[in-house]
Structures are given as structure tokens and as C-alpha cells.
Amino acid sequence: MKLTRVLATAGLAAGLISTMAFADGHNLPAEVKARNGLMANYSLYLGILGDMAKGEREYNEDLALTAAKNLAAFAATDQSLLWPEGTDTMSIDGTRALPKIWEDRADFDAKADDLDKAASAMAQVTDIDLEAIQVSMKDLGGACSACHKPYREPE
């Protein structure tokens, strides 16, 4: 009787811990980890450019070019393997990807392409300068929001 209860409690605790670990990101599917990493890279390079545009970081042409090129390279990756079925908010914890992505995949892909276009347009500006970055930030941020609005669960 007592042993059963101890075992049941232990089992429950183990279950709880594994659930927490899952939600914590350790056991997320590799595709979800990869797309979160992709977003983190976008965020890093947008941050360097955005802080220059805002005047919170001194403008540096080499750094701006590196950030713009990397952002464009990440935005150009083929994302077809990053969004497998069954990795939406209804199926797993630890993601904010709404099921709507898979209901309208063509539109979702088109919105990813918009970021690709905006980022490569900025990276191809040969004489990149502060003003070009300030103008581009609006398109880049707009592309982020345009996809997050319909397809990411609000916090």
C-alpha cells in the first residue's frame, strides 16, 4: 500500500519534471529549435542595424554591412524543412506557431519571401549608409509583423 503510493508519487514527479523540461525547450523537436535559432539570428542582426538607425549605437559601415549580409543570408535559407506538420501550438508545448500556418502554407511562405526580399535589397545597397538603414528598418520590421500578426500566438 505504502510502496504503491511512493511509486505513484515518484512516477507523477518524473512525469511532471519531463513535462517541465519539454516546455523548457530541452526536448523540443529539432525543427522547432532550429527555427527558434533562425529567429534569434534575425533578431541579433536586426538589433545591430536597428540600434544604429535609432542612434543608440555609433554607425560603423563594416559592421552594418556584415549585419545586413548575414541577415540576408539567414532570410534566404530554404525554410521548407523547418515547419513540419505537428509542430503547432495545438500539438506541442514550447512553440507559438499557430495551426493557421499549415492551413494557408502558400501565404505563410510568401510572407517569409517578403523578409528575404527586404533583407537582400538592403544587403545589395553597395554604398550602405545610415539613411538607407533607417529606410530599410521599416520594411524589415513590417515583414516581421506581417507574418507574426496572423501566424504567431500572442504572449
Place this chain on the structure above:
Amino acid sequence: MLKRTIAAVALLGAGVAWWITAPKPIAHATETALMTAPADAEAGEQVFWAAGCASCHVAPGAEETDAPSLAGGQAFASEFGTFYAPNITPAPEGIGGWTLIEFANAVMAGVSPEGAHYYPAFPYTAYAKATPEDIAALYAFMQTLPADATASKPHDVGFPFNIRRSLGGWKFMFGTPDGPKLPSANDSVQRGQYLSEALAHCTECHTSRNALGGLDTSKWLGGAPNPNGKGRIPNITPAKLDWSERDLMAYFTTGLTPDYDSAGGHMASVVQNLARLPEKDRKAIVDYLKAVPPVAEP
């Protein structure tokens, strides 16, 4: 004698209730000001984006283009039921054929051309503070938008909230929510207060409500539970919103937060709208947000 007194009191009470719940159109002075205001569609376009009309009235999933089709159909869940944004295009199914006064009664007083109350999911309690000039300009601009023949979807609201007349009581109690008094406001803060409180209606989501859906004006912009049931809409008073002026200006233009996440959900639409305004208007909203009294809410 007593019986007669009771009957008289009851009759008086019923009369007062009938008077309170009756739909009340805009004031005569407002009508006069509307009729003499210029039909300036170009100025109306700025009012239109500042007031965020398109965000709720475009069809579900439709883009907010420069001249959007306001065919309606988006669902708005609340604890009182689900509201569906109606068609407000210049078509018979929308607001086609409405006079300027009918339009102003709808937008500023929440009263339909048939004389019925609208539900306050439509933020007429904010638009009531707009100038007649801005409403006349908005009317002129909305006539230029494309017509659409989609029928408006009826709201899905249960008893007793489905009795429209009861909204007269709601308006009597909560229909004129006052924003904070900002006695030392400079021109930019005043402009920001007008844009935020009369047009952009920030408070509709960012201020908490009582059990009957009335705004708790003592906690103006102090954040609120999300009516969708998940998470909280943030406190945007200086008590919590510690973003710099530059951060806020960048957010209202690009939708990117200081740590380079992006706006999502309804706020993404708000940012799209604000990005269309002149820079000094965005600056005015920033100045207003820095000037509102801090609210110590989570």
C-alpha cells in the same frame, strides 16, 4: 392613497428607466459644426489611419491596403459574447447612402440610422471626443473606399446583453470615460492625448474593465486581461513602460521592440496604422505616454 403613491413612484421609475435607456443622438451644436466643416477627404485619410478603422473592419486575413475594402466579418470574443465587425463600405450592405449626421451619430454616439444602440465593441465612447471637423473629414474619405456587397454578420450575444435597449443603461453609466487630467501638457502632449484618446482608442484594450465592461478610468492604460482569454495586455504607463523615446518611436514605425522581437496580434495592426501618420503625430503619442500618471499594476 398609499397604493396610488406606489403606483406613481413605479411609473416615475419606469419613465426614468425608459428615458435613460433611450438612444441619444449627438448634440445640436455638434450637428451644426459638422454641417459647416469642409468635406476634406485628404485630411480624413489621416483621421482614418489614426482611428484604426481598417484594423477591425477589413475581412478576416485581408491586407490593410491604401484604400482597403471594409467588408467586415472579423470576430471579437468577449465575456459578453462574440461580436462581428460589420461591413462599413459605401454599399447598401454597409454605410452607402448614410448622411453625414447619420454617420456621426453612429461613430460619436453609438446610435444607428434606425435609432438603435450599437454595442461598445465599436469604440464610439472614444470617437465621441473627436472634433466634428475630423469626423466630417473621415466621412468624406470613407466615401472614396471600395464598395463591397458582403452582408454584415449578426453578433453572437446571449441574454440579457442581446437586448439593445439595455445598452442605454450602459452608456449612462460608462459612456463618457474620462482620461487623465494633464494640466501641464504642452502642445505635443495635448495632440498625443487627442490622438490616443479620441482616435487611436488605446484605452479600449490597455485599461481594465469592471464586471459590466465599464472602463476603470482610475487605472488608465494600466494594462488589462486579454479579452481573448489568454495573457495580459500590457501596462503602458511610465510605471511599467520603461522604453526610451527613441525605442517607442522605432516601435511605432517598424514594429520592432527594443530587444528586436516584433509586434504581433492586434498591436501589429496598430503599428501599421501609426506608421502611416506624420512623424510629429507619432512623437505626440510618445510624449503623451510619457506624461500619463503611472499605474502600479502588474
